[in-house]
Amino acid sequence: MRPRRSLFATDYIGQTISAYLVVVGEDGKDPERADELKWCTSVLALYFQTIEGNDKTNALKKQFEEAGSSRFINLEGSVPYLRSSIQRSEVSYDQLLGLFRQRRSTRWFLDEPVPRDVLDKAVLAALQSPSACNRQPFQFRIIDGPEVKQIASIPMGTSGYSGNIPVIVAVVGSLDAYFDERDRHVIYVDGALASMSFMLALETLGLASCPINWPDIEERERAMDKALDLKPWERPIMLMAVGKPDPTGGIPYSEKAPLSCMRRYQ
Incomplete structure (x- = not known):
């Protein structure tokens, strides 16, 4: 969001932390989801670093930190990044x-x-x-x-x-x-x-x-x-x-509707 507000997401950050604590408590049970855990940890870490906290968010930040989440933080490549940094595909x-x-x-x-x-x-x-x-x-x-x-x-x-x-x-x-x-x-x-x-x-x-x-x-x-x-x-x-397609199998011909019928600028 531009400009970024000093405090945001207060309506659902509590529920997010509650769900996160459940996931952290299950750490090690599903190693295939380790990268996902690093991602959500890093996003939450950046959130708490960014906002100007109040009593509610400060208490949630303490729960987040006490969960031992620091070992999962990976701000490199796990948080929002610039569109200009995306490697473009060569597909025309x-x-x-x-x-x-x-x-x-x-x-x-x-x-x-x-x-x-x-x-x-x-x-x-x-x-x-x-x-x-x-x-x-x-x-x-x-x-x-x-x-x-x-x-x-x-x-x-x-x-x-x-x-x-x-x-x-x-x-x-x-x-x-x-x-x-x-x-x-x-x-x-x-x-x-x-x-x-x-x-x-x-x-x-x-x-x-x-x-x-x-x-x-x-x-x-x-x-x-x-x-x-x-x-x-x-x-x-x-x-x-x-x-695997049968090369001798028939494909029903479908004429797609013209652009003029399917697109309308309001």
Whole structure:
């Protein structure tokens, strides 16, 4: 924010510190999240260094420091930085547009396994997608075993090709990241952003995909809950069929709407 206020975020810094203390108390249980812990510690450290404290924030700062957080602080590369410092990609607009046009919904795949390390690369790329407050309230559930056809048959619209899908990816949203009803749709926004990035990444790795609409029908919600063993706060956002594309398989032609119909300057 410009200009930066001398004191800010007082409405939710208490809740942030409470959540942070829980995470610090679990330090060592999940070493894969060490970098994430360093990031949130560094952001909080910079916050307390920046503000002009009051009684409330001074008490929270003391809790933060008593948690032994100093060992996690890494202000180099973990806090806000200048846009000018970003290393620019060499991908041109024309190349990016070409990738977008290359990605088309594919329903016919080769009968070949899909390497998990390749799928992981696509997920890693998808995790760079924007997410409100960086909560990333979703998970990619990858099914590449005998349950593929059964799970692929739960949503509507797959009856003609569900038996030809090597891998099903279910994007599952988690509502436990939120406390307010105003955020109830964020899982769908963030999950969709990550899903698009995932599908584009697949194309660069020699794989194809087909996004599968998730119907808002209670019977099918219950079936997916059971198939994926979802918790009460988890919701299916969408599914995607993934595999090595069959070069002889047909792709439905889709003429996209012209710019003049889809863009309007207010």
